[in-house]
Amino acid sequence: MIAFDKGQRAPPNRPSTASSTLRSVNREDRKLNHNHVHGHGQALAYGFPTVFGRGLLDEFRHFVNPPFLVVTMEDLWPIFGHHFEDADCRPYFCGSIEQEDLDREAASLGEVRAILGLGGGQALDVAKYFTWRLNLPLFQMPTALSVNAVYGQRAGVRVDGTVVYRGWAVPQSIYIDYDVLAACPPELNWSGIGDVLCFHTGILDWRYAEREGKIEDKWRYDEGLARQSLAKVRKIVDNIDNIRAMNDRGIEALVDGLKWGTSYHGAGWCPRHIEGTDHFLFYTLEKLTGKKFLHGQPVGLGVIVGSLLHESKADEMLDTIAGIGLDIRPEAMGLTWGQLEDGLRTMRAYVNEVGLWHSIAHDATITDGFISDLRRELAKAYAHRT
Numbered sequence: 300m301i302a303f304d305k306g307q308r309a310p311p312n313r314p315s316t317a318s319s320t321l322r323s324v325n326r327e328d329r330k331l332n333h334n335h336v337h338g339h340g341q342a343l344a345y346g347f348p349t350v351f352g353r354g355l356l357d358e359f360r361h362f363v364n365p366p367f368l369v370v371t372m373e374d375l376w377p378i379f380g381h382h383f384e385d386a387d388c389r390p391y392f393c394g395s396i397e398q399e400d401l402d403r404e405a406a407s408l409g410e411v412r413a414i415l416g417l418g419g420g421q422a423l424d425v426a427k428y429f430t431w432r433l434n435l436p437l438f439q440m441p442t443a444l445s446v447n448a449v450y451g452q453r454a455g456v457r458v459d460g461t462v463v464y465r466g467w468a469v470p471q472s473i474y475i476d477y478d479v480l481a482a483c484p485p486e487l488n489w490s491g492i493g494d495v496l497c498f499h500t501g502i503l504d505w506r507y508a509e510r511e512g513k514i515e516d517k518w519r520y521d522e523g524l525a526r527q528s529l530a531k532v533r534k535i536v537d538n539i540d541n542i543r544a545m546n547d548r549g550i551e552a553l554v555d556g557l558k559w560g561t562s563y564h565g566a567g568w569c570p571r572h573i574e575g576t577d578h579f580l581f582y583t584l585e586k587l588t589g590k591k592f593l594h595g596q597p598v599g600l601g602v603i604v605g606s607l608l609h610e611s612k613a614d615e616m617l618d619t620i621a622g623i624g625l626d627i628r629p630e631a632m633g634l635t636w637g638q639l640e641d642g643l644r645t646m647r648a649y650v651n652e653v654g655l656w657h658s659i660a661h662d663a664t665i666t667d668g669f670i671s672d673l674r675r676e677l678a679k680a681y682a683h684r685t
């Protein structure tokens with residue numbers, strides 16, 4: 300795990316480096332975000348400029364400063380490379396994402412005047428990292444919406460194999476191409492709902508910690524912020540069919556929720572309204588098994604576990620996840636029930652040991668009854684599947 304002390308309460312993937320409250324926003328942010336108000340009557344800065352459209356891949360050559368670097372994955376280039384033929388650019392295929400390796404790569408890239416990130420979480424994170432190291436303009440085009448990486452300022456890289464979030468990159472713009480996303484394997488996009496539905500359990504944990512008198516002084520409960528997070532959750536619940544179909548409205552609803560990821564920084568690096576038990580289960584399972592997961596599967600399962608522990612809307616969350624098509628049963632993510640049980644029973648010790656912000660996972664005892672309830676609920680929700 301990365302180095303952070305209990306006083307800072309940083310999660311494994313979100314090292315806390317600043318406790319300052321960043322309450323100022325620029326005019327552009329106000330315009331972009333309709334001047335949402337939270338907390339002490341201040342507007343909250345969040346979101347990056349985002350363009351929705353079609354045929355966007357053919358436009359980069361016309362406006363990105365050449366020669367530019369297309370940071371992508373090797374298996375994506377046969378699909379998208381032809382859009383860059385004759386453009387003054389070259390592809391960079393992501394390999395190691397160890398920080399040391401990326402620093403070396405950044406230093407030897409030669410002449411590059413701009414960065415285009417093209418891909419899922421990893422390519423977009425590496426694009427952010429190079430942007431930071433080389434101080435270049437960044438353009439981002441997700442080809443899948445599996446996580447909210449595109450809407451975070453920091454790059455998820457590794458130090459000795461452990462996830463750390465490093466750097467700072469704000470894209471000139473993010474390009475959401477409806478046709479590119481609709482053509483992506485659907486379960487990759489469905490995975491993205493995990494990073495929105497987790498606001499539901501994040502808020503439950505925030506209220507719980509406040510009620511229990513275990514809230515961090517710097518992150519006192521904020522009803523305005525909570526309400527904004529829950530509105531994003533509502534939008535997913537209201538768009539089950541659209542998201543399953545990955546039609547234009549479904550893509551817009553999902554992007555709107557993922558965009559809220561940037562409010563982690565906008566609220567003064569406060570993660571409380573963004574995640575809780577949902578991601579804590581994921582961290583525990585990752586630590587325990589060393590497996591690489593499709594993000595939305597363990598996080599989505601964590602949303603259900605958290606909702607059951609809080610006894611709040613577990614049915615609605617499960618109907619939403621299963622209705623969209625994302626399969627969060629352990630067997631769908633390569634886990635046995637034994638491994639999941641291990642994870643559930645270990646979670647309490649793990650989150651206390653690591654010093655994650657206080658949640659119901661810190662206190663709740665996972666009983667045999669809880670596990671059989673979870674098993675029954677999951678079986679019911681996916682009964683139509685084989």
Ligand SMILES: [Zn+2]
Pocket residue numbers: 446447493494578594598
């Ligand atoms: Zn996440």
